[in-house]
Amino acid sequence: MSLADYLQLVQNAIQTDTLHIALSVDPTTQHVAPLQKNLQNYSNSHIMSEIEKASFFGGDWPSFETLVQSYLIFVRDFDPWSLQKSIDLLIKFYESLSVALNNNQNAKLLRLVQESTSSIVRLAKLVDEKLMSINGRTNDYPRLSYMTTLLLKSLNNIRNDPELNIPSKRYKISILMFLSITLCQTYMYIDSVMLCNNVFSNINILALDKSLISRKQLIQYRFVLGKFHLLQSNYYVAYHHFYWCFKNCHQQAPLKNILLILKYLLPSGLLVGKCPNLQYLEAQLGNHELLQLYRPLIQCYKNGDLFGFSKMVAKKQEYFIKLGILIGFLQRVRILVLRNLVLRTYKLQGGLSFDYVRNALEVSLSPESMKNEFAARHEWFYTVLNEGLDETLVETLLMSLIDANLLKAKLTPSRTIIMSKTGLFPDPYSVYEKGIKRNDKEKWLD
Secondary structure, three states, X not given: OOHHHHHHHHHHXXXXXXXXXXXXXXXXXXXXXXXXXXXXXXXXXXHHHHHHHHXXXXXXXXXXXXXXXXXXXXXXXXXXXXXXXXXXXXXXXHHHHHHHOXXXXXXXXXXXXHHHXXXXXXXXXXXXXXXXXXXXXXXXXXXXXXXXXHHHXXXXXXXXXXXXXXXXXXXXXXXXXXXXXXXXXXXXXXXXXXXXXXXXXXXXXXXXXXXXXXXXXXXXXHHHHHHHHHHOOOHHHHHHHHHHHHHOOOOOOOHHHHHHHHHHHHHHHHOOOOOOOHHHHHHHHOOOHHHHHHHHHHHHHHHOOHHHHHHHHHHOHHHHHHHOOHHHHHOHHHHHXXXXXXXXXXXXXXXXXXXXXXXXXXXXXXXXXHHHXXXXXXXXXXXXXXXXXXXXXXXXXXXXXXXXXXXXXXEOOOOOEEEOOOOOOOOHHHHHHHHOOOOHHHHHHO
8 A cells, every 4th residue: 555545544544534444543443554555665754755745634633644654654653563563653643643632623532542452552551561571670660651651631621612511512521521420430540549539530520411421431430430439538528428439230241240349348438338239249149259258357356256257368468469458457447346345345245345345356456366366467557555554545535436436425534434325336337438528529429
């Protein structure tokens, strides 16, 4: 295929809305191989000169001409046997694409954006990972990091449409959501989670009509939003998004998708006082390894067994670190486990007294066993006491539960517990629901 034939192909593609084929970065696309052969004698300036003669869009879209030039340079120079030598050409093409989107005719490029984003992000990840392995480095993603700046530019250029939020722009909205989800996933992958906040802010300000967004994309978006809040220790908000995803998952959704949501929903639920219905999950999943992990953990949680809970978390420490939940399971969850301990003590004893609580704590914390279990491995952060259990800890626990509205009672100077006649143990989730304000800018999602 000659350059002139290819430029005519682009002209035809503009008319038939098939630019995603004419500008496809897939090297197996029909025109790529013959075109590469015929471009070898063309310089960059010669290519641009021929493009300008073609007068695409009447010459009123210069950045589209630059996009076509970047594509032809990619086709001319890419090495089919070396991704490492070709990746920068692909990224340069995507850079031109992100700039070309700053035009009111950018709808012509939307499908190209979707297809090229998926492939180039994936290939950039492969190259960065390979070079990290070769050079013995960690968390070094120069190409992916640069791709995030281009993804953000593409997102902003698409969202600048003043008439975006109307039914006829449904496809454009889907590409906007696709870019948002991909960008946040990439930020999280390269450990730049805080940058997701910029994406969410840019989407929230649009106040999109969610009826114009597919349920699949809403689940994907709210899932990454939930992960963002989870990693910021906003457990209540994270649970709210994960639970919505789970509740709105189609009954025929692939099992891996449901498990991925549950992977985050279960621990975030425990951090806000929500225990899952294990019988329901077992009916859906059988004896899945995820349930095998959480079943004993939940039992310790309900029983108020902090030593048992901590021991199980320690065994799966690396798993919970990768999940971003370990700090929550070391700190936030303790007050809820001990609240359940005091509740269980109340039910067993038919009342509450300082001594009842002290004796229950002795069993729950097992100070000597906890010290022996964790001190030997230098895992001091799992321990609660440096010395033996004393009355100060019991008093601190009771006052903490009262201050957190998890126990309706008063503790007198003589250490008598005066219990409320109603609602002695408020539901933890209801307490958090009343006390934690969600971001009003995310209300469009509900």
